[in-house]
Amino acid sequence: MTAPRYDVLAIGNAIVDVIADADDAFLEAQGLDKASMRLIDEAEAERLYGLMGPGREASGGSAGNTAAGLAAFGIKTAFIGQVADDQLGAIYRHDIRSLGVDFDTPARGDVGATARCLILVTADAQRTMNTFLGAAQQLSPDAIDLDAVRDAGILYLEGYLWDPEVPRAAMEAAIAAAREAGRKVAFTLSDTFCVDRHRDGFHRLLDEKKVDILFANEAELLAMTGESDFEAALASLSAKVPVLAVTRSEQGAVAVAGSERASVPAEPIERLVDTTGAGDLFAAGFLAGQARGLSLEASIRLGAIAAAEVIQHYGARPEADLKALAGDIL
Numbered sequence: 001m002t003a004p005r006y007d008v009l010a011i012g013n014a015i016v017d018v019i020a021d022a023d024d025a026f027l028e029a030q031g032l033d034k035a036s037m038r039l040i041d042e043a044e045a046e047r048l049y050g051l052m053g054p055g056r057e058a059s060g061g062s063a064g065n066t067a068a069g070l071a072a073f074g075i076k077t078a079f080i081g082q083v084a085d086d087q088l089g090a091i092y093r094h095d096i097r098s099l100g101v102d103f104d105t106p107a108r109g110d111v112g113a114t115a116r117c118l119i120l121v122t123a124d125a126q127r128t129m130n131t132f133l134g135a136a137q138q139l140s141p142d143a144i145d146l147d148a149v150r151d152a153g154i155l156y157l158e159g160y161l162w163d164p165e166v167p168r169a170a171m172e173a174a175i176a177a178a179r180e181a182g183r184k185v186a187f188t189l190s191d192t193f194c195v196d197r198h199r200d201g202f203h204r205l206l207d208e209k210k211v212d213i214l215f216a217n218e219a220e221l222l223a224m225t226g227e228s229d230f231e232a233a234l235a236s237l238s239a240k241v242p243v244l245a246v247t248r249s250e251q252g253a254v255a256v257a258g259s260e261r262a263s264v265p266a267e268p269i270e271r272l273v274d275t276t277g278a279g280d281l282f283a284a285g286f287l288a289g290q291a292r293g294l295s296l297e298a299s300i301r302l303g304a305i306a307a308a309e310v311i312q313h314y315g316a317r318p319e320a321d322l323k324a325l326a327g328d329i330l
């Protein structure tokens with residue numbers, strides 16, 4: 001097989017993040033549960049945006065953050081996601097491309113407004129997310145560049161996009177194309193709410209051997225398996241997928257591939273500023289290792305390094321040189 005054009009091609013919600021400081025009183029006044037994520041409509045997004053303090057904008061979305069992290073590791077990466085033909089859509093395109101990610105999904109004028117996530121960061125580093133999904137949830141099978149999918153070593157998909165029917169069909173088409181081309185498929189469970197809504201569908205993907213690398217955090221792992229014990233859940237889910245990587249916040253991460261197991265403690269950090277994107281950047285590091293054919297141990301270490309970097313500053317995109325942080329691991 002010839003060397004692929006991309007090491008990783010990611011598909012996900014194309015969301016512009018607007019990140020601002022907030023205090024507990026603001027959250028309380030707005031009736032927001034700290035550290036939660038809620039879906040809002042465009043009118044609520046406009047209202048809340050008007051009340052927030054000064055914010056910074058960046059291309060976000062879970063898989064988009066992972067793509068940005070991969071590019072920061074020097075991995076050839078492309079992203080597919082739907083933006084509208086509006087100002088935020090143009091900002092998204094410029095921002096993600098400036099990070100070295102190929103992003104060629106055409107903007108559309110018939111899908112409402114570009115998605116945005118209003119992220120309120122409190123002094124305890126918690127992020128409270130208010131997400132208007134807009135155009136992102138209109139990603140259709142037509143928008144998937146199947147040649148690019150076939151020409152990517154790993155296809156990476158986010159569970160968040162499994163909710164709406166049309167993007168789900170788009171992802172199924174991408175999986176089929178990747179499989180036909182003999183490429184790997186990686187998938188993140190994204191959120192316990194996603195697992196609760198799509199447990200059967202996610203298990204079907206695993207049973208049909210359509211996923212090679214599965215990402216979960218501890219809560220998602222337990223939700224997927226119905227187990228209450230971490231080890232039992234890990235044994236149960238790892239039996240269904242060639243590589244399983246599980247993040248455990250301050251307890252680090254564990255990865256299992258058949259009879260092989262690797263674990264890593266959380267990287268030491270100087271200060272915790274904003275936990276947005278920690279799981280996304282862990283996936284970036286882990287996939288960087290897998291794309292380069294590194295061991296489970298090296299891949300999980302790269303994941304921990306990238307996650308530790310992103311939680312020490314605002315926003316879900318790496319600011320430090322991840323290649324330098326990886327040193328001779330990569």
Ligand SMILES: OC[C@H]1O[C@H](O)[C@H](O)[C@@H]1O
Pocket residue numbers: 015016017060061062065117129131276277280316
């Ligand atoms: O995983 C973090 C991401 O979730 C939300 O979708 C935001 O866009 C943020 O960048």
